Amino acid sequence: MMDGSMGAGKLSLTWWGCSPRVIVVDPVLVREILNYKSGHFERPTSPVSGLYVTGLLATQGEKWAMHRRILAPAFHMEKLKLMWPAFSACCTELVSRWEKLLGPDGSCELDVRPEFRELSRDVISRTAFGSSFEEGRRVVQLQEEQALLVIQSFKLWEIPGYRVRVRLRVF
Template sequence: MTFTWFGPIPRVMIPDPELVKEVLSNKFGHFGKQSSRIAKLLAEGVVSHEGEKWAKHRRILNPAFHHEKIKRMLPVFSTCCAETITKWENSMPSEGSFEVDVWPEFQNLTGDVISRTAFGSSYQEGMKIFQLQGELAERLVQSFQTIFIPGYWFLPTKNNRRMREIDREIRKTLREIIRKREKAIKDGKTNNDDLLGLLQESNMNESKGNAKLGLSTEDVIEECKLFYFAGMETTSVLLTWTLIVLSLHPEWQERAREEVRNHFVRAKPDFDSLSRLKTVTMILYEVLRLYPPATFIVRRTYKEMELGSIRYPAGVNLLLPILFIHHDPEIWGKDASEFNPARFADGVSNASKL
């Protein structure tokens, strides 16, 4: 357990998984989410809401992520992957080896997938958002030290001005996509197969003509920004580490290849057979354990709270260290820092000593 200052905010790291569960289950509603200026700029939406507001947003979002709907998006995943692989194959020299920097390749792949699955017919505008969000994230990283200086964000520095401009541009583009789509729905000209269409359909069903019961256009904009932010970087980090560890462990690479060959010898991947890929799933779980794309989660105490026989005052940051917990030998055994997908042979719940 450690204590640090995060700018002016006291922050305590909670490494005990039982206490982490207690914080996340938030039974009494006293462990809240920590909003920040960065989060506001990148994406708010359901991930930053709490209580009634969170429940309402989740209720409206859930139908869009139903597995029957995701099944219909599979051809899009397949097309995007095939395009990436064809690009790599075409870059191959007829002899010798060839190097690919997979990180930007996977960022493009996941950006492409999310643009098509979220905005289907407005794909071009979706790609524009993807590029703008990439630039925004880069600029935020560059100015990371300054975000805790009170008032700094309001200074008209070149970087701040550009970040605000990007934010306005993203919102404007999304507002136009949403308006266009609303009109198409009214004219009966859309098939609602992408995330935005499904979200709008679900929103209309929920609000039943009473706007207060549904999400506003600004709410929908935030959820769309969240699809990009939550879905893209995370997935490309996972894919990049997967290729790295598979290149370091050719025996697992061969086992995964063999399994894929056995399942998809003739057919294209479909939803049900993908969920039967046991070795590939074990590998992905192990990569998520060793290199979790979200390395920590933060919550904060709303009022004085007791946790693990320590009393915390209101306003304390609680850092839930996913990365640390995933590497703890007391939880995973002596080989905690090694790549061993076999630990997931009997599923997630049997992989650790918890």
């Protein structure tokens, strides 16, 4: 599959400064890239990202391969099948909540983004922490606060030469 024979829109190239970036959206090709020998494909990183982000998303090469081998068993089909009751319970509760919002005409307007965010949080709480979202809410809140602090701290970092301002004059 690495012969480049992709359909329209499945693969594109862009430039980040003088570095080329390949954007892949074909699931088969993404899987092949992720399973390819480490060291052949690099993900773009920023100079300060290593200070904040660790684990599978931040590592590359052999370290990435080691992290992936450690995490892979958690996503085997048998393990995921054991999580099905939690997935089902979370979805059932979501649908019940939505049904209560229906008006007399059987419809309502709903912003699904926060609803799906809550669904994701609930599923993670039940499968990772063994509790409902209500019980795991404090852990999730702490993680969200930590993420916000990391984002805010990026704004405080000033590395000489990292940000270059160019002023153009048109004559």
